Structures are given as structure tokens and as C-alpha cells.
Amino acid sequence: MISDSIHQAMTGLIRRQYDRARQDLSARLQALSDPEGDLVSVIEGLVAHQVHAGIVQDDLHALERFQITAPRDPARVFFVDYNPARARRHHGAGRAEAPPGWDRVNAGCYLCPENILWQQRFCQFPAPVPLPSGSYHAWANPFPLGHFHVTIAADAHVPQAWMGQDRAQSLDSLARRIVDLVHLAQQLPRYLVFENGTGAGATLPQHHHFQALKKWPGLTRYPIEAAARVQEERDGTGKAGQPF
Ligand SMILES: [Zn+2]
Structure with missing residues (x-):
């Protein structure tokens, strides 16, 4: 048996090591960020770190993309991503029970930083993402939908439902929510x-979060972007030539 005092000493040591590593990574990611606020380097730096740390468990080798084009209007296209490895996410990537000395808060919510600490064996770190409505952190997705897939979770344990x-x-x-999403975009x-709203695919409805991932290389625009561009041209507010 390990004595309580040894548990306490080790818990304190691990907490200090984790906090120091988290601050160090945040400072490095901050140094990578664009002075005008572009978050791309921050997210890509974070995911690169978490691939090395073993948090991102799928290298996307099985990911396939299918393009479905409307026969009479080739401008109308749907894309379907199929990644059989995503099914593994239901088995979870971390520990279910907190080790001695650590709190399992909010029924073990997977997006509460206090749980992520021990669930992911003190190897998962976030990147700060300030949004107009408050403080958020980006976490690399262990079973990504695509490249650089992150979950951007509110620091507070607040429900997904609006x-x-x-x-x-x-x-x-x-x-x-919309202001935050536009800011992120x-x-x-x-x-x-x-x-993903509650009732529309959210698998963690108890904790508010957004998601972001890099578009498939070569993909020019999603249908909603094409519709927005048409509207902008109609309104005379478009920014011709600007990449999506
Ligand atoms: Zn939570």
C-alpha cells in the first residue's frame, strides 16, 4: 500500500509538473500565433504536440472522401467523409476512474479540464482561445474527423443547449454563439x-463546445460558403479574390 502522505506528495508534484508544462506550451503556442490574431499556427502547433504525446490516436490513414455532384448542376456538391477509425472513440481514449488524490468533477465530463488531467494521464494540454463571450480552450481530438481537428470548449461547465x-x-x-463562431471563422x-447542437449530433451536450478542423486540401468551398458568396455579390459586400 502507498501511504496517504506519499500519495499527497506525488499528487502535488504531478500537479506542478502539469501546470508548468501547460504554461510552457501555451507560451510557445502564443509565440507562434499571428500578431493580427490568426489562430492557425496555434492550433497546428497544439495538434503537432499532441500527436507526439500520443493523445491523437488516429493518423487518418483510413479516411476517405466521396464527392457527390448534382447531375444537372455540377456547382452543387456534397462531400462525405468516411473514417472507420472514428468508431473507436466510443471506447474512450482515457481512464474512467480518477486515481487517488484527484477529483472526478461533473460526473467525469470529458471537457472539464480538471477531469482531462487524469483521464488523459497528464499528457493532454490545451491552447487558450479567447472568444467574445468568454474564455475557451482548444483540445486536440484523439479520434479526429480530419486534419487538425480540435474541440474548443468553454472553460466553464455550461450546457451545449442555447x-x-x-x-x-x-x-x-x-x-x-453566432458571434463566437464568426470570430473563430x-x-x-x-x-x-x-x-453540433443538442439533438443535432452533440455527443457531449453537458459542456458547451465548438469544433474546428482544416478543410480537405483542394476543397474550395462548402455549399453554405458558395451561397454566402452569391449573397455577398448580390449585396455588393463581397471580397472578391479572398480565399475561403
Ligand atoms: Zn464539463
């Missing part, structure tokens, strides 16, 4: 950013 007590509260919450050019 529906509030009444209409005014719901609209206010929805507006803040501006900071991550050539990335897809999105939120």
Missing part, C-alpha cells in the same frame, strides 16, 4: 468551424 427560459434569453444565447481561415 435554449433558455424564454424567447429573449434563447435569442441572446444564440446571438452569442475569421481567426481560422481555410478551416471549417461548427457547433
